[in-house]
Amino acid sequence: MKTTSYIKSSLLPYVTTLVFMFITCITSAQTVNSDQTQSNNEFKGIVLDSKTRTPLAYADININGTHIGTITNNEGEFLLKVPIVYMDKNIVVSILGYEKKEINISELKKDNNKILLDVSLTELSSINVYGAKNAEALVRATLNRKNENYYNEHAVMTAFYRETIKKRNRNASLSEAIIQINKQPYYNLKNDEISLIKSRKSTDYSRLDTLAIKLQGGPFSALYTDMVKYPEYIFDINNLSQYVFSFDTSTQINNRPVYVVNFKQSINNKQPLYYGKLYIDSETLALTSAVFNLNVEDKQLSSELFVRKKPRKVIVYPTEASYRVDYRTKNGKWYYGYGNIQLTFKVNWKNKLFNSVYTLNSEMAVTDWKLNDTSAYQGEKLKPNVILTEKTSGFADPKFWGEYNIIEPEKSIENAIKKINKKLERADS
Template identity: 55%
Template sequence: MKNIYLKTQVRRLLPLLIFFFVVGINQNIEAFQNNNQQDTFTEFKGLVVDSRNNDPLIYADLNVNGTNIRSITNTEGEFSLKVPKEHLEKSVTVSFLGYRTQTVSLSEFNRESTVIKLSVVATKLTEINISTVKDPKKLFQEVLKRKAENYYGNESLMTAFYRESIKKGKKNASLSEAVLEIYKNPTKSLKKDNLILIKSRKNTNYSRLDTLALKLQGGPFSTLYTDLMKYPEYVFTDENMEYYEFSFDGRSQIDNRQVYVLSFKQKPNVLSPFYFGKLYVDVTSLALLRADYQLNVSNRAMTGAMFVKKKPKKVRAYPLEASYRVDYREKDGKWQYGYSNIKLVFRVKWKGRLFNSTYSLDSEMLITDWQQNTAGIKPQQTLKPNVILTDEASGFTDPEFWGEYNIIEPEKSIETAIKKISRQLEKLKS
């Protein structure tokens, strides 16, 4: 079988893969600080775990019923949920892939240590459901065809929390956090989404980066572009679908909904970097509810060229891992982008040095609230897609920095890094 290199197809992936290494560059964006603190909400903290063994459930979803307020657990299963006073009599729906969805009244929440236990649910698809779907590729093509009817069809204004962290080895070297407004265009629209920065903070410890500053060009835009229903062309196009293999990979359940699990990967004779992963498709509506996928990074030369836009001449850099995830949430029978994350792991080799370095970059974006947008947006207010978050440590010493905004609870390692940054700032002030 003839091997196939597809340079033009690789270039079509580039808008999604816009990370780069660079020394001494400093592009900034302004952080609009809003420090008005109002006692109009209550914050609840806790843990979501497996009922059988108390293992933490990572990225479990929490949604305040009757509202668009949402949060999600971190990689240690911990959550923080800020609820306006007028909604304290409501309940919270807690869901996780493959587990039974649970509804808990806010009156049962403890302010600091709520533990929610979810039980595994056995999912059985009827024989008729399986037999009516024989071609997994055609099934996914039908998913793409139905996006106009399955996903929110109007412009919406979303509030989002964004976090970006960079590690050298196991040590945190950079931490960025931001609250943004997303002016989301419908999935069927060709218009791209717009972002406005509301509040942000960032600190980079360049001593841990060996003078090599790994920065994320695009920042929150890169995470937003993982939305396969809005931007399928970054992974799937009409032209490249023939180079993918699809298969059925069992079944599961998301938020009490039965889902087909579809696996996909590039064909063996396609040598250019493409993606592989799993797609979770609602059995009834054929809406995509979740996708987990990775880039094939076996070709180091090609994938290195895709990711690294600028670097010192003595440096060779290539990805060891490039993983992506996107989740959708349902409201009034329509689905909308809700959460996504990116994990990149790079190997960096300096000419003449004995040891190599490994850098990992994690970024995630969570939609914490949204509403239909009728006011429009002024173009001069928006961030540019090639933006880089500025190196500012402002806010790390303020425990109430985020105010009423919902955020993803920091992991222990990030929380430790924040405390170190705060201590450094205190020393500088004294």
């Protein structure tokens, strides 16, 4: 017997769907042939605060003059694969609130690189910026300038996507994929398309107790955090009155001053909406980054947003729904670079004393892209309701990704990968 259940929005939750399924079997990992490549040099390291030595998560690392890059994981670690033809170039390391740093690639070691960034704070006046006399006016001006600030050319983006599910603190499911995004111009109302290049997965249903959880939407969920391209999922000009905006302490990105705007839903609106921070370039009014959460205080309403279907004896509700989107800039224009979603759910079985807590994280980083090159778009086209774990047959060895740039796995995921590979080795012996 199988019962399914989903996470579902004009809000982002409606495009991020969770599937709850009674366990009837245990799946096994399968090997996939690895790619071999000698056209790249690989560099590993960590990005740290220069004073506190605190790891800096979500720092951008790009090869100067190219569209190739990666991003640090939650522990500040990175892995960057550099084509040999670019070995004479610099890498550029940047993150909100810190001074940008350039390093010649020839100075990097193969492993254990430590890149230190200095904090950079800038005080900005909160009035008379492009005529904006309050925070809401600034946000309106930002939304009105998307055609000027963002790429309005067709692009084919290569991206790395990772999706994990944990029960408590134990990894239960891991899926990774290389995808291509057929990115439409920002003025174009046509939705972006995604195709699957290669993927791998491993699911240990024994750790999920009696429920299996699958994410419906996969890479599309992370892509839809692009609130400039998809304002209907978060807010646009027409519904700003549902929110209250205020200025926070300003900061910098890429040595440019950035306004920080707080937002939250108005007290008169009882529907679950968002709260968080917008980071807006003070010179161009481009949105450079956004970090926000869904208000899940009302368990019933927030559960209705996420859950389409579930076993009758199970009560499911979110305790956290957090989102992040980062944009990168090249030649004065901005484009989507990174999206992250973290969802935490409590699952209560009726007539049971204890509940279960599941955390789902999906993230996607653009690692390369080409303008106006439709011939570069390839792979199997995915639908927005895709369940990635059902499109993937098994796991693979660490060299599976070949020349593609990926997000360095965190320690817990890395340990899970090592255990999977040991199982594969024993199965092959």
